[in-house]
Amino acid sequence: MDWKEGHLIKIPKKGDLSKCENYRGIILLSVPWKVFNRVLVNRMKDAVDAQLRDQQAEFRKDRSCTDQIATLRIIVEQSVGWNSSLYINSIVYEKAFDSVDSSRLWKLLRHYGVPKMLVNIIRNLYDGLQCKVMHRGQLTDVFQVRTRVRQGCLLSPFLFLMVVDWIMKTSASGGKHGIQWTAQNQLDDLDFADDLALLSHAHEQMQIKTASVSAVSASVGLNIHKGKPKVLKFNTRNKNPITLDGETLEDVESFTYLGSIIDELGGSDADVKARIGKARTAFLQLKNIWNSTQLSTNVKVRIFKTNVKTVLLYGAETWRTTTTTIKKVQVFIISCLHKKPSVHWSDTISNSLLWERTNQLPAEEEIRKRRWKWIGHTLRKSSNCITRQALTWNPEGRRKRGRPKNTLRRIIEADMKTMNYNWTELERIAQDRVE
Known part of the structure; x- marks a missing residue:
């Protein structure tokens, strides 16, 4: 060739x-x-x-989908908890790689x-x-x-990130239209290649930002897919829609961001339900594997962990777990394990024995382990890292009366209290992976 x-x-x-x-x-x-x-x-x-801006996480070392999902979840949960207004506009480009000038x-x-x-x-x-x-x-x-940067070319991700970075830098330079992040800085967006989540406190700010991003994008050949933007609003009284080139963008109660569901309630219940549904589909597609008499139990368990459990627990590090959600996840895992020929419902074995026989951790323990592995990874990052800053970020606002809702941050802080650690001590421990 x-x-x-x-x-x-x-x-x-x-x-x-x-x-x-x-x-x-x-x-x-x-x-x-x-x-x-x-x-x-x-x-x-x-x-x-x-x-490149820290907001961009795709194709870059030590950055992941989990970082972006967790950051956005924390922003939503803290905004709901502090009764602070928030607009999120999730936009995607139309044929992005194919359109770059x-x-x-x-x-x-x-x-x-x-x-x-x-x-x-x-x-x-x-x-x-x-x-x-x-x-x-x-x-x-x-x-x-x-035209285009080529899908399949090693240069393409590098070139495309540069284009998106320039678009967002240019569109954000016109004024303060993001959310207040630190005393000196605002956070305008979270990016994963061309999956952009624009952030603002007010309707006017989001309208200006959306129009600016669209105009700057068009100057390099990129067009926002007008059928895909989803606008999610929190604690706002303004019912006016966000528009783009005269077309009204859809207001939604939830949208999917990097494979995880973000909803107006700020929780994880919808995402957990969706994950269980996807994992069940993955499990049923491998029916011949589970019914095979030629494969050992160990091989089947390994396939279950890589092909089903990975789907089930995608983004679990960011979940606001409750007793109900943990039970749903655990019931699904147990039902899958019982459907293997080596384990039958008639065995009437305890869950602890089932975990031991299949070399699995209980759902709550596994999710907590994944969460703290991610936190350790985050605390080893620079103090200027947006994901690390999100762990201690609070918006301007006032809490409602009564008991505050549980959040990812409160779950983390409850674990810290159990271990008798604070953030400063955890940051020190995270630097030494042996501990």
Whole structure:
């Protein structure tokens, strides 16, 4: 395969597969191209990464979906608890990787300090790229590719993050339209590649910010998908909708952020219910595995942990757990374990013996272990890290009378009290992973 020729493979997404927009195009490139691109990325990434905003977590070292989900959950829970107004606008770009204006891309590389020589090399790699579409084992005629960063290219994540970072920096520079985060700084958004959650205290601020992000995005070829933005409001009296180019954005009671459900109540019940449903689907898809007499119990348990439990406990570190939610998770796990041939309902064994026989931890203990592993990871980060700051952040406002609702933060602080630790002591302990 020539360096400047790629084979476009269609990957189906959700929806009607007779429509082209329901496929994702991945370009298969030559191995020498990929090796050379890796060399280029290694030359640039550290210098450029140091300039990227902390709000962006995708394709970056020591950052994860869990960090972003936890930060947003804490913001919601604390805003609800302190009766503070909050607007969240979850936006997604339309065909993001496919729409970036290449001519603007080269200017942005220079703007972020990439040497002109490297910019010219990257530009030369992109100019004159040809593609063929693979369909039913056959290749179509060749055609030129003049826009986009390529899905399947090692440079693409690096280049796309730079574009999104510039968009958010530029759109946020016009004024204070975010939520008050520290005494000196505001938090305007949380980003995971092109999954953006815009944050504001007031309707007018969110309207200005949404329009600004849309305009700046359009200048580099990106368009916000008008059918996908979801606006979630907390403690607000203003019923006016947020609009984008004259179209009203949908007000919702909940939305899915990076695979986890965020709702207007600020809890985790809806997400736990959804996780159990997804895990049940994953379990039933492996019915032949569980009924097999050729696989040992140990192998089945390992498959259960990797293929079912991973789905079930995705984002569990961020859950506001209650006795009810823990019981639901535990009942599901027990029901799955009892459906394996090696364990039957007629065995009438205790749960503790079941955990021991299958080498599993009780649900509450496992979720707590995952949560504290994540907290340790977070406390080892810089004091300027947004996720770390979220652990002690409180919005401006006043609590309602009566007993405050349980939150992720209160669960963490209750565990700390049980262990006789405070945040300062935990930060010290977290630096030494042996402890």
